[in-house]
Amino acid sequence: MPPTAAAGYELDPKLPIGAQVYGLLKRMIIGLVFKPNEALSEKELALRLGVSRTPVREALIRLADETLVDVFPQRGTVVSPIRVAEVMEAQFLREALEAAVTRRAAEQPPAALIRDLSRLIDDQHHAANAGRPEDYMPLDEAFHRAISEGTGMPRSWRLIQSVKGQMDRVRFLSLPNKAHMLLLTEQHAEIFKAIETQDPDRAEAAMRHHLKEVLKTIHELAAEMPAIFA
Amino acid sequence: MPPTAAAGYELDPKLPIGAQVYGLLKRMIIGLVFKPNEALSEKELALRLGVSRTPVREALIRLADETLVDVFPQRGTVVSPIRVAEVMEAQFLREALEAAVTRRAAEQPPAALIRDLSRLIDDQHHAANAGRPEDYMPLDEAFHRAISEGTGMPRSWRLIQSVKGQMDRVRFLSLPNKAHMLLLTEQHAEIFKAIETQDPDRAEAAMRHHLKEVLKTIHELAAEMPAIFA
DNA sequence: CGCGGGGATATGCCATGGTAGTATCTCACC
DNA sequence: GGTGAGATACTACCATGGCATATCCCCGCG
Numbered sequence: 025m026p027p028t029a030a031a032g033y034e035l036d037p038k039l040p041i042g043a044q045v046y047g048l049l050k051r052m053i054i055g056l057v058f059k060p061n062e063a064l065s066e067k068e069l070a071l072r073l074g075v076s077r078t079p080v081r082e083a084l085i086r087l088a089d090e091t092l093v094d095v096f097p098q099r100g101t102v103v104s105p106i107r108v109a110e111v112m113e114a115q116f117l118r119e120a121l122e123a124a125v126t127r128r129a130a131e132q133p134p135a136a137l138i139r140d141l142s143r144l145i146d147d148q149h150h151a152a153n154a155g156r157p158e159d160y161m162p163l164d165e166a167f168h169r170a171i172s173e174g175t176g177m178p179r180s181w182r183l184i185q186s187v188k189g190q191m192d193r194v195r196f197l198s199l200p201n202k203a204h205m206l207l208l209t210e211q212h213a214e215i216f217k218a219i220e221t222q223d224p225d226r227a228e229a230a231m232r233h234h235l236k237e238v239l240k241t242i243h244e245l246a247a248e249m250p251a252i253f254a
Numbered sequence: 255m256p257p258t259a260a261a262g263y264e265l266d267p268k269l270p271i272g273a274q275v276y277g278l279l280k281r282m283i284i285g286l287v288f289k290p291n292e293a294l295s296e297k298e299l300a301l302r303l304g305v306s307r308t309p310v311r312e313a314l315i316r317l318a319d320e321t322l323v324d325v326f327p328q329r330g331t332v333v334s335p336i337r338v339a340e341v342m343e344a345q346f347l348r349e350a351l352e353a354a355v356t357r358r359a360a361e362q363p364p365a366a367l368i369r370d371l372s373r374l375i376d377d378q379h380h381a382a383n384a385g386r387p388e389d390y391m392p393l394d395e396a397f398h399r400a401i402s403e404g405t406g407m408p409r410s411w412r413l414i415q416s417v418k419g420q421m422d423r424v425r426f427l428s429l430p431n432k433a434h435m436l437l438l439t440e441q442h443a444e445i446f447k448a449i450e451t452q453d454p455d456r457a458e459a460a461m462r463h464h465l466k467e468v469l470k471t472i473h474e475l476a477a478e479m480p481a482i483f484a
Numbered sequence: 485c486g487c488g489g490g491g492a493t494a495t496g497c498c499a500t501g502g503t504a505g506t507a508t509c510t511c512a513c514c
Numbered sequence: 515g516g517t518g519a520g521a522t523a524c525t526a527c528c529a530t531g532g533c534a535t536a537t538c539c540c541c542g543c544g
Contacts, residue, residue, distance in 0.1 A: 040327060041528070042315075066496065076529040078308075081496080082315055085272075089316065091409070097270065098496055098535045113409050120354035121347060128346075179321070179343050183413060271498070296526065306499040311526080328505040328526055487544080498533080506525075514517080 035073070042079035046086050053092050053103055054192045060105045060252040064093060092189050106193055107254040108246055112239070114187040119235050121184055122168065123228045129175040130219045130227035137174035141216045144170060145209060152205035160205050161195075167212055171219075191238055197249075198241040208237065265303065272309035275299075276316050283322050283333055284422045290335045290482040294323060322419050336423055337484040338476055342469070344417040349465050351414055352398065353458045359405040360449045360457035367404035371446045374400060375439060382435035390435050391425075397442055401449075421468055427479075428471040438467065 035044040049069075052058050066084065070077040084101055087093045094104045129137065144167045151159040172181035200208070211234040218227035246253045265274040279299075282288050296314065300307040314331055317323045324334045359367065374397045381389040402411035430438065441464040448457035476483045 040526095065494085067494090070529095077496095078528055078530090082312065084496095085312055085316070086319065089319070095496080096536090098494095099537075100495055109406075110409065113407050116354065116358075116407070117351060117410055117413060120350050124346065124350035176339075177343050177346070179340065179417070180347055183347060183417065186416075187409070187413065295524090297524095300499095307526095308498055308500090314526095325526075326506090329507075330525055485544105487542105489540105489542090491538105491540090493536105493538080495534105495536080497535100498531105500529100500531080502529080503527080504525100505527095507522105508524090509522080510520090512517105512519085514515105 035075075041075050042082040045073060045075065045079050046083035048073070049083050049087060050090075050092065050189065053087070054189060054196060056193060056196055058103045060103050060193070062103045064101045064103060066101070090186050090189050104190075105254045106190065106246075106252055108242065109254075111190050111194060111242060114190045115235065115239055117187050118184055118191070119232055121180060121187075122171070122235060123232050125172050125175060125177055125180050126215065126219070126231040127224045127228040128177070129171050130222055130224040133219050133222065134174060134176075137170065138220055140170045140174060141167065141212075141219070145212050145216055148205070148209045148212060152202060152209050155202045155205075157200050157205065160200065164208065164212075171215075194242050194245065195238055197245050208234070211237065265305075271305050272312040275303060275305065275309050276313035278303070279313050279317060280320075280322065280419065283317070284419060284426060286423060286426055288333045290333050290423070292333045294331045294333060296331070320416050320419050335484040336420065336476075336482055338472065339484075341420050341424060341472060344420045345465065345469055347417050348414055348421070349462055351410060351417075352401070352465060353462050355402050355405060355407055355410050356445065356449070356461040357454045357458040358407070359401050360452055360454040363449050363452065364404060364406075367400065368450055370400045370404060371397065371442075371449070375442050375446055378435070378439045378442060382432060382439050385432045385435075387430050387435065390430065394438065394442075401445075424472050424475065425468055427475050438464070441467065 035041065035048060049058075049064075058064065064084070066077045066080050070080045073080065084093055084095065088095045088101075091104055091110065093101055095101045144163055148160060148163045148167070151163055168184070169181050172178070172184065211230065215227060215230045215234060218224075218230050265271065265278060279288075279294075288294065294314070296307045296310050300310045303310065314323055314325065318325045318331075321334055321340065323331055325331045374393055378390060378393045378397070381393055398414070399411050402408070402414065441460065445457060445460045445464060448454075448460050
């Protein structure tokens with residue numbers, strides 16, 4: 025067995041390696057496999073992933089653009105700490121973007137979007153009742169993504185993703201329990217209903233309310249585990 | 255003299271090359287030195303810039319993230335055409351972001367921000383009256399940047415920049431004349447006044463109105479020069 | 485015992501070589 | 515003359531090697 029990192033983290037030699045490494049590292053950082061302030065060496069990562077240093081370097085540059093890693097020239101690269109101010113700013117920007125997109129979605133919702141969202145909420149309900157956060161989080165992601173892309177704004181989702189990283193680490197720390205997942209699903213349903221009934225004001229308000237949910241726990245968390253915060 | 259591209263486009267060997275190449279290529283694409291749909295070969299660019307292919311490649315990857323270039327694996331890289339739909343989406347996203355930031359700026363404007371904006375508007379007035387677009391455009395950029403960074407939201411400016419690229423090529427096509435520059439300055443002054451008097455609603459509205467100015471000419475331009483549009 | 489300087493080490497950065505894949509152009513064949 | 519198959523010349527992609535620089539540790543000096 026090659027010295028890969030962990031199960032589910034292998035990569036396919038046929039597809040572009042650099043992009044895969046980027047996605048892999050991003051998932052591992054968000055999933056806290058790599059802890060904040062942990063050193064990441066190009067050479068060591070390349071060794072562990074079984075690839076050369078070039079695609080690793082490319083991935084780290086892109087991650088640095090999203091401030092998920094901090095690169096210090098000729099010194100080293102570390103997983104960025106969770107900076108509260110930055111998380112707050114990311115939250116602010118995400119809210120601005122997603123509120124605008126959701127509003128637009130509610131103005132002229134495509135039929136396919138209605139169908140997809142309805143389906144996703146059903147799935148979320150099942151995952152929540154089964155108490156499976158590992159199934160739920162991808163569905164949550166898919167819901168927000170569907171609103172962006174289903175409204176014909178693919179770039180908005182890329183932007184949102186690029187700010188979401190810092191927030192996702194916080195979300196991962198406050199792992200949702202069953203009650204929380206049901207609450208989120210309820211909020212999704214409210215957003216969906218507003219889109220379906222073409223009520224932009226209500227849709228925007230519901231989305232803003234929903235996004236604020238994430239931040240409720242951050243200050244407690246920062247007090248509990250100061251080591252991984254800035 | 256080394257075979258560099260053009261005057262004002264050299265780079266400093268002491269600073270990180272990759273980042274410099276990125277900024278250089280971005281300016282050249284926005285300034286239409288490289289035309290839409292023009293092929294960009296890693297090898298040829300490296301030759302012309304007098305650097306190796308590695309930093310050029312890094313720059314192209316980042317530009318691809320902003321969709322200023324399209325990379326076709328194993329085939330080639332081209333300057334992306336100006337896609338009207340994408341410009342419209344960029345405009346939408348930028349408006350969402352900058353409206354939110356401007357609103358926040360007006361809620362609690364730092365004294366330093368007031369001072370900087372006031373100064374910038376003065377400078378813009380002079381550049382406009384002198385009829386110097388090449389002086390004016392950096393000042394316009396600085397104005398918008400100051401609002402983001404002066405409100406303690408540095409990441410917002412990076413986000414805005416990443417969507418602004420497509421729009422900037424359109425702006426460059428419709429080079430501002432003296433009257434237009436004075437109009438823009440007037441709009442800046444209106445935004446400034448709203449921030450200074452801490453009137454968030456007025457500030458947001460003024461910013462939204464201002465940003466729409468850019469798009470007024472795009473459809474004429476698309477009809478005039480179909481070759482560089484998608 | 486404290487402090488400053490010099491060398492060893494490790495890092496990210498840039499250059500270059502080799503590989504696989506794609507488009508094009510040419511020439512044989514129908 | 516038109517069509518298809520093969521050779522060729524490109525491309526981006528990944529691997530690897532060498533380099534300058536920042537840091538750390540240890541030794542010597544005050």
